[in-house]
Amino acid sequence: MNTYKAVVVDDEVNNILLLKHFIEKYCINIEVIGEALTTIEAIKLINEADPDILFLDIRLNGKEVFEVLDQIKISKGQVIFVTSHDEYALKAIKYNAIDYILKPIIVEDLIISINKAIKKIQQQKYFDFSKGPRANIVQKEISDNKNYIAVASLDKIELLKVSDIMYVSSDSKYATFHLINGKLHVSNRNLIFYENILDASLFFRIHKSFIINISYTSRIIKKDGSYCELINGVLLPIAKRKQDLFNRFLKIKE
16 A cells, blocks of 8 residues: 655644544545745745645645645645635635645545546656656756756656746746747646756746746836836846846846
């Protein structure tokens, strides 16, 4: 029997204990390897533990848990929201949550959600090209030529020419590559992953949702906020906390 690692994130200890009790009693193939009470704890735990399933409350000490999903490095983890707040269901879908359970927890709902998550994990493993002959080809091409980047989706790996990447965006845990020819490529990795591997002399993360290729930036607009205008006319916002770093980046490029 396969065992799947899980973490539980909730700002109330009693809720964590109850959910762990249900999992241990009714879902013996799920091992809870950690729990967190705050967003900071959750980000650290998830990035270190790399769980298969995340059980997340929507609100943690007055903050939305979505900022956790924007800052975690995993790509395989399946998200199950366990919450008293039903008004976030649409936003949860945007973040590719596998399910949305309302408190008080009904055991049957929990079991169904976990089975959905396991099925999705198994599907990902089936289509996983990180092993086998194709992976060897990809790795060789990357090591031989640093001008390309491997972008993996659920069912394939694309080799993209780095110089063709105009910018990378994300409105969930998946990154989308926008190429100079107008084509889009959706990856099963998040923006943080690519921020760490893209050439830092060309690419800069101006916002939690955008990484730009400075080669395709035509001008910086400082009106009603700060924006990068790309050569195709697309305007991308520059986060306030990124402005000083971006200004220094631009001076180095001059």
